[in-house]
Amino acid sequence: MTDGAAHRARPPSVARKVMAILDAFALGGVRLNLSEICRRAGLPLATGHRLVGELVAGGFLERVPDGTYRIGTRLWRIGSQAPAVTGLRELALPHMEDVYEVTHDNVQLAVLRDDKALVVERLRGARSVPVVTQVGSTLPLHTTGVGQVLLAFAPRDVRERVLAAGLERYTPRSITDPDELRRVLARVRHRGYSHTRDDMTVGASSVAVPIRDAEGGVVAALSLVARTRGADVRRLLPPLMTAARALSRDVALHWRVDAAGGAPLALDGSPPAASGE
Structure with missing residues (x-):
């Protein structure tokens, strides 16, 4: 032989x-x-x-x-240490801290992974609503602010796959009807942010906005999670939008720098995604 x-x-x-x-x-x-x-x-x-x-x-x-x-969660946590995700976290953390200082609510950063929202960084507000998420954990796309943003701007085949897989009910307000979710996602794309109220946890609401790369593709979502009684969009959205614009500029600049060296930055561990229609 x-x-x-x-x-x-x-x-x-x-x-x-x-x-x-x-x-x-x-x-x-x-x-x-x-x-x-x-x-x-x-x-x-x-x-x-x-x-x-x-x-x-x-x-x-x-x-x-x-x-x-x-x-499993252990593998997600290990994966969250990958240079691509770590680079996004390092860019995002100063802006997340700015948002926290203004609101004192929970701040979360997530990317799309395997039809879930993977939390890659978070700041927990000591006086805000308790949250169970941690870095490396995943959240459903249809019941969370970051998830709705990521799903709204995901490619059509991703959206349809999530809709076809069934929408689990977590609270009485969870969206379980695919047509209703399609309308919600269209509204997110139109106005540029998501607002959930008690969809994932009773008593907790969130406002989330997209983070874009140099080509306009949505690579992440940034959110504030607050008590439902205090989750006023007029209070939460302005600092969140300001942070998202600044972070998107940093991401675009970082992407261009890496691309100039022949290695485009893939912040979520994959090629930069195009915006959904």
């Missing part, structure tokens, strides 16, 4: 099998059952079952009550 034949015949290592399992989620599909994971990873069911179980135990994957699996 030649060296080449021996190399081809060598079984894949455990590390390669684990990478194949994780890469299965990059092909699309927020949640996958075990058979889908094994098919995408090219692994026998027994092998996949064992390795997926170990990844769940380690927090790299999560098992959903319906028996499917999704990327």
Whole structure:
């Protein structure tokens, strides 16, 4: 047997099998059952079952009550340290601090990842409404301010995929009707911001605005989360818009600098996204 034949015949290592399992989620599909994971990873069911179980135990994957699996919080946290996301956080933090000083409410920055809003930075207001989100956690797109902004400006196929997957109800005010959500997203695109009231958590509301790159594509969303009784758009929107414009200028400048060196900045870990229609 030649060296080449021996190399081809060598079984894949455990590390390669684990990478194949994780890469299965990059092909699309927020949640996958075990058979889908094994098919995408090219692994026998027994092998996949064992390795997926170990990844769940380690927090790299999560098992959903319906028996499917999704990327785990631990992996999100590790991914949030990637240079692309870290660069966005470093640019955004001074502007987020400015917003916090004016409002003393929770400030969040999120990007679109696998049909979820991935929180890449947040500042928690000590006197504001308690929030459970943390850096590396994900939020649904249809019930949060950052999520609605990201979904409104996402490509049409992303929006339709999210709508087709079903809209989970978190509170009595959660939008679960696809046609209603389409109208809400059209309004977000028209006026340039999202305003949710008790959609995700009773007693908490948010206002969110888009962050754009040099080409006008929406690469992130910035939001304020406040108690519903104090979530006056007239109070929250002006400082948020000011910060978003300043951050968008910084992002555009950073993108141009990196692009001039032959490496365009991909702030969310992917090519800059075009705005939705």
